Amino acid sequence: MTSTVPPTGTGGLDALFAPKGIAVVGASRNPAKLGAALARSLAGFAGRGGHLALVNGRDEAMHPSVRAAADAGPVDLAMVCVPAAACAGVLAEAADAGARAAVVCGGGFAEAGGPGVRYQEELAAVVAGTGLRLLGPNTSGFLAPRSGVTASFVPGAAQVRPGRIAVVAASGGVNHAMAFLLTEAGHGVSLAVGLGNAVDVSAPDVLDHLAEDPETAAVALHLESVADGPRLVDAVRRLSARRPVVALVVGRHDIGAFAASHTGALATSWRTTRAALAQAGAVLVDDERELVDAVGALAVARARPGRDPGVGVVTAQAGPGLLLLDDLSGRGARVPGLARSTQETLATLLPPLTYQRNPVDTGRPGPELGQVFRAVAEDPRVDVVAGYALHEPDAVDLVAAVRDGRVPDVPLVLGVGGTGDEVVQARRDLLDAGVAVATEPRGVGAGIGALLADARVRARRPGAVGPQQVPTGIRGAHDEHRAKGLLDRLGIRTTPRRACGSRAEAHAALAELGGPVAVKILDATVLHKTEVGGVHLGIGGPAELDTALDRLDAIGAARYLVERMAPPGVDLVLGARRDPVFGPILLLGLGGTTAEALADVAIRLAPLAPDEAAEMPAELAGHALLDGWRGGPVLDTAELGRVTAALGDLLVANPGLDEIEVNPLRLTPDGLVALDAVVMAREAADAHPHR
Amino acid sequence: MTSTVPPTGTGGLDALFAPKGIAVVGASRNPAKLGAALARSLAGFAGRGGHLALVNGRDEAMHPSVRAAADAGPVDLAMVCVPAAACAGVLAEAADAGARAAVVCGGGFAEAGGPGVRYQEELAAVVAGTGLRLLGPNTSGFLAPRSGVTASFVPGAAQVRPGRIAVVAASGGVNHAMAFLLTEAGHGVSLAVGLGNAVDVSAPDVLDHLAEDPETAAVALHLESVADGPRLVDAVRRLSARRPVVALVVGRHDIGAFAASHTGALATSWRTTRAALAQAGAVLVDDERELVDAVGALAVARARPGRDPGVGVVTAQAGPGLLLLDDLSGRGARVPGLARSTQETLATLLPPLTYQRNPVDTGRPGPELGQVFRAVAEDPRVDVVAGYALHEPDAVDLVAAVRDGRVPDVPLVLGVGGTGDEVVQARRDLLDAGVAVATEPRGVGAGIGALLADARVRARRPGAVGPQQVPTGIRGAHDEHRAKGLLDRLGIRTTPRRACGSRAEAHAALAELGGPVAVKILDATVLHKTEVGGVHLGIGGPAELDTALDRLDAIGAARYLVERMAPPGVDLVLGARRDPVFGPILLLGLGGTTAEALADVAIRLAPLAPDEAAEMPAELAGHALLDGWRGGPVLDTAELGRVTAALGDLLVANPGLDEIEVNPLRLTPDGLVALDAVVMAREAADAHPHR
Missing domain, CATH: 3.40.50.261 (Succinyl-CoA synthetase domains)
Incomplete structure (x- = not known):
């Protein structure tokens, strides 16, 4: 974990990625050596007038040192092609000679274990001491084709x-x-x-x-x-x-x-x-x-920002059109029916036998294809257009049709089927015309999927996030009553309950709450109450209550929680915890073993705006269960968003709080109700190493 | 449904796909017409000496009729390029002139509705009357490149x-x-x-x-x-x-x-x-x-038949290797550790820093790559080899290495990364050398996945299928008792039960079976017993029993089923029913709403051998629940296979039986127990239209 360690090199990466001069240290005449391969790859850089210096102390035709290379011209970047043990020394020499960046391609460092770990530490020390920016080690380098910097030993890289x-x-x-x-x-x-x-x-x-x-x-x-x-x-x-x-x-x-x-x-x-x-x-x-x-x-191209963009589908062959539509459906893309005016326009362009509602299938395409693309792209319900056509130059000039049919801000991804140079050229011409291309329907679907995801991301309102009015100073052990008290303060609904220190208090609670109630052991040290027989449900009267209390006493209960039963519904699990790499995160899943076995869970970083949290349930594979499945309750996603955001805010505002889990959080006809909660908090509120 | 209708054309398809002569009916000089496009596409056929005759009664340079074309040379195949309404007539003329096959490319038939339906019926009538084999209508044709028959109007098709x-x-x-x-x-x-x-x-x-x-x-x-x-x-x-x-x-x-x-x-x-x-x-x-x-x-190449083939993975770069391994894991491929002898061989070939256990990562590849491929392919645990390498001709001649490393019966799928003609040529050379190729790790995974699936299919033993000793003559209404009696006869376990016609009988049953019992309404007309309050569980004594019977009486129960409770476990749903297209099928799913919402189900055609049925649970997304989840019971797949096969045999042997569903079929520590069953059988055992 290096989350608190700043980058050790200093300065930007221009010296690395746009150098004026490059020294290849460990260059070689043996064509099989890395140093020789790199020198070959960088020929294009020298050809563009960059200063390319080959350094090898044992070859009189080359520079004896980086210093000597730097005397002959600018050396911003050192490509280091020497054995792992020697790299740190070369790096220091390069920095001393004025290089501001270096690449170490070779392996044999931390990934290899053994002495490699030390070699890598030595590299880090040179970086820290000199501010040199280092790429690698154990990489095949980088490519900046526009400036001819093929800093790679892979032969085809210059292509x-x-x-x-x-x-x-x-x-x-x-x-x-x-x-x-x-x-x-x-x-x-x-x-x-x-x-x-x-x-x-x-x-x-x-x-x-x-x-x-x-x-x-x-x-x-x-x-x-x-x-x-x-x-x-x-x-x-x-x-x-x-x-x-x-x-x-x-x-x-x-x-x-x-x-x-x-x-x-x-x-x-x-x-x-x-x-x-x-x-x-x-x-x-x-x-x-x-x-x-x-x-x-x-x-x-990028689509207009939108929370649920519409896709227009135009195909010249119905079979690939079905493959495309199937793929788009799998990505959750919305393919809306077209506006009446669009359908009227299409009716003037296409023969009556074709499908014109969206998808629009043209049958065999003709010169009208451009107008078809335009009509669909101009439909107010359409934000992006997905297309597929075989390359049939005798029927239609695809490139011209597409140029003709382009509508600003409505991207087109077009699959072009065919083989041979002409088809490759047509795809390139389409790209140059601002159209994304693919070779088959699946590729069109993937491109459209990306445009939609990007449009949705950009449509997110930057809603209020960050610690709101949430309790702070949370620490120490929480039994269920105390944990639910925290939920109450967050505005998360629980059922009426009484913490009872005696049998008499429990009976009074039953009388007050009315049956049926749940009766549970109340003990912060018991994490899995059900497994140890610490939960008794549906207790209706005093006799049943005594039986339940007897059983709780038998497992050592000193206190009881008596709680009114919630109506039946669909159980969720909602948690906030600290990820060792990303810090505070929120997790939402469905309850029950099947959902658990399938690891069906939506995750977000906290803090999180309620309207963003409200989008989490839609990601669950089993989300249909939350949408009135078989006459059951329908989730109010806004309510879930508020609850979820509150838990995230709580975690962010309380460094001493490690985790809080509501399990189950039950969806009932009356809304969400927390039936149980676990809070893991430390006694001392020391700042957590992760934010 | 045409399952009982034989194909209407007669004779093989040689006249269609390997004709000696072809007539293009409706040929045209207008290059934009289908008839002209087809004539262009078929130029290669004529160029190979085939008889290509253009027919157009209104063009004096062409044959006036199919008959005339047939007089000039053999005409096996007629390519029909006339409007839909005229196609049947042309077809009849072609058959009369001796053609034995035809293709109708155009649309405007059943897919278009209206008069097209009749035009299609007319085509069918000609086929039925003449025995002509007809491809289409509404197709862009077929390609047989080896004989130059490009029976397609798509321009690039000849390429x-x-x-x-x-x-x-x-x-x-x-x-x-x-x-x-x-x-x-x-x-x-x-x-x-x-x-x-x-x-x-x-x-x-x-x-x-x-x-x-x-x-x-x-x-x-x-x-x-x-x-x-x-x-x-x-x-x-x-x-x-x-x-x-x-x-x-x-x-x-x-x-x-x-x-x-x-x-x-x-x-x-x-x-x-x-x-x-x-x-x-x-x-x-x-x-x-x-x-x-x-x-x-x-x-x-095909892999040796095997129920669980092992994959050897050899990569020249670790990063693409991880992508490949991730993809293979997602396909359920097994990547076994290599045998000690293989590891010893690899240790002599590769530097000590590389990963040599499987996957085998060579670091940068060298001339030893062929020996690495060979060593892995020869490992007794390896049935297929997946590989990836960037094209690095200065490091290794991939084609030579692969030729060197080929082991008979152990296919290799190799991804080759790179760009340019040299790389394309290398991939073709590899194909010629008997190696399947791909351009990225995902393509390698897909190829390997196919080889594994094919090897598994071929390893299936042709176990005994078909009606075994199962009851026949099943018909009429089945209440739960009668349905479970059927399961008993099939050897599917149920819990002890008593059908009771009176309260006294129910009390006697409770006394005999011992509590707790389930008490249910017994009525073949009530399909959803639980929903109507017809099921009472965990009845321990006479007073509880009376309460339950009161409630059953209140919903009109005339008879009761008293049944010993089964132990807790994991609920499955197993059904056999008739698919309108495929006939008898078997369906296995997990119980519970989550599994139902996810439509997590395995399907097979019946009849089915028990050992094939035993493979169904592994297909379920939630199959981990059947494998001792959280200390629960472990499914005996052989037992499930026997139960499943028996249900399939029952359906096949009883034409009057429409459906039988065991829901739930509970996995308990003692094995599978049927807790409820529904049998849908007709009174009259008329043969079902589907087998």
Whole structure:
């Protein structure tokens, strides 16, 4: 955990990513050596007039030292290609010679264990002592194609096209894989960085750099582990306010040992990391294909902000149209019926046999396709347009039709099926015309999904968040009565109850509350009351009460809680706790073992505005249960939002509070009622190490 | 429903897919007309010496009739490019002139409604009267690139490469999209067919044709709706016994109106269709990308049959390796630790810093990569190998390494990252060397997933299925007692019970069985006993019993069921019913509203062997609940298999039985116990229209 440690390098990353001069230290004439591969890759930099200096003390044709290289021209960046044990020394020499940035590509550091741990510490010490910005170690480098800086030993890397998409990847291999995929998809990159062991330069550093980079239209972020959650969230929030960020988080499944060997232990969960990034404004994807589709679409166009944008679907063949519609449905996209005026326009353009309501299927497309795109895009219910057509140049000039049919602020993602150079060229021309392209319906769906997610993120009102009027100074043990008292003060409904110190008090409580009641052991040290026989429900009269109290006495109860029974309903679980990486988080799930076995849970960082919290239930796989399932109660999401936000505010305002869980929080015809609550608070209110 | 209707055309499909001569009826000099486009597409056929005759009665440069065309050379196949109203006449003329097959590409038939319905009926009448095999109407045709028969009006269709993968698609558009994607992926097709309205030639016909086609190594099947479930299942079963079949079924989500307009109503469910195809031996995929990856891998190689094959993972970069491992985990792939001898071999090949247990990460790859592949593939625990490497020709010649590392019967799916012609060529060379390729980790995962599914299908023992010793002649109303008597005869455990006609009998039953008991209304006409207050649980003594009987009397109970309570456990729902398309099916789900809301259900066709039924629980999302969740009971899958198979056999053996559902079927520490059962049987045992 390094959440309180500032980045050790100082200064921006321009010296790293836009150097005037580069020294390759450990250059070699042996073409199989890293130093030789790097020198080859950087030939384009020298060709553009950059100062490229090869340093090798044992080769008379090269500079004997970084100092000598710096004497021959500017050296901002040192590419260090020497064995791990020698890297720290070279780094110090480079800094001394005036270099302000360095890349260490080789491995053999912390990821390898053994002496590598010490070598890495030595690197960190040089960074801390000199302010040099260091990328790596254990990375295949970075690519800045526009300035010819191919700081990578991977042979094809120089073929990556310059473009407007930036890649920030935990792994050098993934960085290259993404840069290649984006090039193949017709995009290219503005900057592509593999972070490796990230001794100094980490994802937030690069994201902050990209927030100021006018050449970057969208950012693809690949994450394996997170060292500093809040810093990452802040960086994503700042960047996503200026340009879209699409994130792929590794580790959905348990891939433990190998992941640890590559990235170090995963201290937080995959779900929490995804939730934190989404909340910070990133669009989340599930795999590297969707990453290409999503960032590709967002680099071309963004939809108007909207909480529930409408998708117009235009296809030239009904079969691929069905695949596309099925995919969009799976993403929760809304495909609204078109306005009457739009349908009238379409009726003048299309033969009567075609489907014209949305989706709009043109049958075989003709020159009218552009007007069809325009009519659908101009429909007031449509915010983005999804399209698919086979490449049929004898029927319609797709590029011309699309140029003709473009409507400002209504992005089009168009799948173009076909093979051969002509089709590749058509896709590129479409991209140049401001249309996102894909090769099949699934890719269109992924692009549209990203545009919708981005539009929804931007439509979030920045509602009031942060500690409201919540109790502070919470500490020490909480039995159920005290925990529910806290809920009462937060405005979270409980049922009438009495804490009883004796049998007589319990009988008085029953008489006062009226039956049936629940009777429970009241003891802050008993966490699983039901499991130990500490809960008796539906107690109607004095005789039953005595039986229940006998049983509670038998398990050592000194005090009792007598509580009026709540009506039946649907049980939820709502918790607030501290994540070791991201700090205060909120978790909402359905009650019951099935939901638990499926790990069906929505997560948010706290503090959280009530209207954002109100969106959590929609994420649950079983959310239909909260919407009047079989005549049951309907959740008031605004009420749930208030309750959830209050718990988050409580956690944020109380450093001594570790966790509070309401389980169950029951949805009843009368609203939400907390049936049980657990509060974990420390005696001493020492500040928690995570905020 | 056409399940009892034989195909109306007669004879095989050779005249359709491998014609000696083709007449284009309605050919045109206007390049924008379909007839002109088809003539252009078929130029390759003529170029190979096939007889291509253009027919147009109004163009003196063309043949005036099919008869005239047939006089000039053989005409097996008529491509009909005339308006819908004229098609039947042309079809009859073609048949009369000796053509044995025809394609009608145009639309305006049943899918369009109105007079189109009649035009389609006229086509069917000609087919029935002449035995002509008809593809279409409403299809963009078919492609047989090896013989130059590009029977399609889509311009790029002639660029589809000949290959060893067949496509059978419900939609002409999807057929072309798939053919293009397969070409782009380096494969090409042996035959690609779009079925359209399928008046005559349907998916089972083409699948049967492909079972005899030595040029086809694997088949991609795209389905929108199923007219005849049993016929489709039989065809898939026959074909998959000879070569792999990969199926994509449209309609996961509700895409109702548009789907109906394109395909007609969906009479069965998406889940049932997928389950039926899987049971018949097909590999199921979720989208067209996975279809390409899966059929591409299976066209190159199949793994040894195995119930739980092991995957060896070899990567040249750890980051993409993690993405691959995450994807494989999501597919339920098993990545076993390697044998000690394999690890020893790897230790001699790789530097000590690399991960060598499985996954095996080589760090930067070198010439030893081939030996690494070989060592992993030779490991006795490994059945298939998944790999990923960036294209780094200066580090390793991937194609040579892979050739060197190939082990017979252990397929390799290799992702190759990179851009440019060299990389494309390397992927093609790998394909030629018998290695399945992909462009990213996700594609490798999809290919491996298909190889595993195929290996599992082929490992299924053809266990005894079909009506065993089950009761027959079941008909008429069944109250719970009678329904449970049926379960008793099937060997499905129930709890001791007594059917009681009077209060005195009920008291006697309580005394005999001992408390606590369940007391229920016994009335075959009451289907939802709990909802009407007809079920009272945990009755311990005579006074409680009387109270319960009073309440049952109040809802009109004439008879009672008194039954010993079962121990607590995990509730399942098991049913057998008749699907309108596929006939007898079995459904298994978890009990409770959450499982119901999530529609978490496993489906199989009946009859079913017990060992196949035993595999159903593993498909449930919540299957962890059946495996000792929180100290609960562990399901004996063999027992569940026997119970499930018995229900299926019962349905198959009793035409008068519409449905039997055991709900709940409780998993207890003592095994499975049926707590309630509903039997829906008709009074008259008339044969059901579906088998």
